[in-house]
Amino acid sequence: MKIIVCIKQVPDTSDIKWTENNTIQREGLESVMNPYDAYALDFALAIKEKNSDVKVTALSMGPKQAERVLKRALALGADDAVLLSDKKFSGADTYATAKTxxxxxxESFEHYDxxxxxxxxxxxxxxxxxxxxxSFLGLPQVTFVKGIEDCSQGYVTVIRETYEGSEKIKVKLPAVICMQKGESETSRITIKGAIKAKKSExxxxxxxxxxxxxxEAGLKGSPTYVSKAFRAKQRDxxxxxITTSEELVNVIKSVGGDNE
Amino acid sequence: MSNGILIWTEITRDGFIHPVTFELAGKANELSPKLNNSPVMGFVVLKTGKIDDYKEVFEINGFDKVFYVEDDTFDFYKSDLYSRVALDMVKEIDPEILLIGATENGRDIAPRISTMLHTGLTADCTELDITDDGKLAATRPTFGGQLMATILSKKFPQMATVRPKVFKPMKSFEKKKTAFINMNLDLVGFEPSIEILNFIKSQKSDLNSLDSAEIIVAGGKGMQSKSGFNLIKQLADKLGGVIGASRVAVEMGLASQECQIGQTGKTVSPKLYIACGISGALQHTIGMDKSSKIIAINSDKNAPIFKIADYGYVGDAFEIIPQLIEKL
Known part of the structure; x- marks a missing residue:
């Protein structure tokens, strides 16, 4: 069985600093593996752990620096890694990114599940x-998945969670599964993994x-464009x-936080 | 020539129309005069014979036309079936603008439709407007909510998903003379690839208890542990409120995903929001800064949460919360 995990390198958005002109200061911005992609990788590696014939490929699109998140994926246990990197890919919206x-x-895989x-x-x-x-591959999808229960004989059974509750869904393979944070164990880098990652191309x-x-790629292939970008307005x-609990209790009561 | 603003109507498993549908209709009625009074249209897939149950609610919510397809297999959302039917309907209706509520199902179906139509889609918008030359300008938070981007599409229909609770439904209850149009579609070549084996209703039963909560007590990284979150829960219970969490707290496993408030979580606007151990990164505050009153409890006096809070308590949440629970 072959699993492809799509991984994006993202800036660490919790640590954004602003320039005087209200633009994001990109210098020195740390890049990390998108946490939701890390969950997806965790799930893939958990399946691999149970079935020895599973191969996991980590795939990313981005500049050369995105190599770092792929090296990390390899160190965590992915079998191989592919980086789609070309100046012509830059500026892509979701449509052009997905098409790429x-x-x-x-083009790269004859078979995948x-x-x-x-x-x-x-x-x-x-x-x-x-x-x-x-959609581009003509495949079914299940989104907002927080657990993979079983994959065998051309199907995968997953748990999808929405505001209404959770659905157990059986989907025919190949399929695209989009993961939220679930119950899967967080993968850890082993020494063996780190050595393998260093050696792997x-x-x-x-x-x-x-x-x-x-x-068809990058900015040119994108049906949308950003007409302006501005800093989000703050509540004024x-x-x-307040320094005492009594005063805080009074405030809570005065603004309606009184259950009586 | 494409025409009109079309709105996807999501029907819940309990058979209600999701309120975001009417919020979008409210906004569409506001935009329509800027587009030569283009019609506000809905489209919906239904179990056979059900359209009569919904007619009045479409009429009072400002729909000029509603297109529907009926079949006994349309009981609840299935990605493969519904996206196929919706795509066929959109092709035939040929709208200028297509709006979809950014619920889980809306965010599942929208990119399938936009990709198959080779058009642009702007995700999870918080503002919509019409430019001087008649194009849809969709504004959305990005970069963890810190940057707002206004996005336009070069292709038609211009598509956007919109967050629930951002817009208001129509205020006046004046009925429109809504036209209901039954579309006969046959699903040539459709083969299901998805089977829903079972469904467990969320214990919070009604539509998003967090959405309708008057009081929310939310915890962040500063609550450190599950026992820290237990305090949050106790305070919420005491106040008759609901618990919320920051993304980091959910990532740390302190609270479940459905409690998450902020850009990748829910948008809420309660009467009172008590933020405990939440630093106040924009990606969180974007989901709660419309609350009527905000109380922030944080040990770091420089935490950005105090900049948007009405009341602040600088100190240890583990000390103050038990006192509040006792004294309230």
Whole structure:
């Protein structure tokens, strides 16, 4: 069985600093593996642990620096890693990104069973790329998945969680599964894994390698564009500081937090 | 020539129309005059014979037209079936704008439709407007809620998913003379690939208890442990409120995903929001800064949460919360 895990390198959004001109200071911004993609990788590695014939490929699209998150995926236990890297890919929206990834999967793999994605990336937070990859490949998808129960004989059974409750869904493979945080164990880097990652080569693919024309990729291939970007407005209040629990209790009661 | 603003109607498993549908209709009625009074339209897939149950609610919520497809297999959302039917309907209706509520199912179906139509889709918007030349300008938070981006599409229909609770439904209850149009579609070549084996209803039963909560007590990284979250729960119970959590707290396993408030979680606007051990990163505050009153409890006096809080307590949450539980 072959599992492809799509991984995005994202800036650590919890640590954003602003320039004087209200733009994001990109210098010195740490890049990390998108946490939701890390959950997806955890699930893939958990399946691999139970079935020795499972191969896990980590796939990313991004600049050369994205090699780092792929090296991490290898160290955690992925068998191999592919980086789609080309200047012509840059500026892609979710449509062009998904098209690029779907073309790469079509061109690179004769056979695969599951494409696992994180439900969101914490920078863009669109939740669109996974379903869009599924659409380009003509595959079914299950989103908002928090558990994988069973995969065998051409099907996978997953638990999807929505505001209404949880659904147990059986989906025919190949399929795209988008993961939220679930119950899976967090994978840890072992010494063996770290050594293997150091030795492994990351397979680079450019636009020519995946049969895509420059008009279909990157900014050019994107149906959407950003017309303006601005800093989010903050709530405009003056904080009144309170120092005792009595006073805090009174405040809570006065603003309606009184259950009586 | 494409025309009109089309809205996907999500029907819950309990047979209600998801409120975001009407919030979108409210907004669409506001945008329509800027688009030569383009019609506000809904589309829905239903179990056979059910349309009559919903007619009035469409009429009072500002729909000019509602397109529907009926079949006995349409009992609840299935990604493969519903996205196929919705795609066929959208192709035939050919709207200028297509809006979908950013629920889990909405965020599942929208990118399938947009990809198959080779058009643009803007996710999880918090503001919609029409530009001077008649294009949809969809604004959304990005970069963890710190940056707002206004996005336009070069292709049609221009699509956006919109967060529940951001817009208001129509205020006036003046009925429109809604036209209901039954579309006959046959699903040539459709083969199901998804089977729903079972469904366990969320214990919080009703639609998003967090969404409708008047009081929310939320915990962040500063609550450190499950026992810390237990305090949050006790305080919430005492106040008749609901618990919430920051993304980091959910990632640490302190609270479940459905409690998550912020950009990758829910947007809430309770009467009172008590933030405990939450530093106040924008990706969290974007989901709660519409609360009427905010009380922040944090040991770090420089935590950004105090900048948006009405009341602040600088100190140890583990000391103050038990005192509050006792004295309230």
């Amino acid at each position: 990834i779907a073309s790469a999967i079509k 599951i494409i696992l994605c994180g439900q969101f990336a914490i920078d863009g937070d669109t939740a669109q790329t996974g379903p869009s990859i599924a 990351i397979l680079y693919k450019s636009i020519e390698d995946i049969s895509l024309s420059p008009d 209040v003056e904080c009144r500081y």
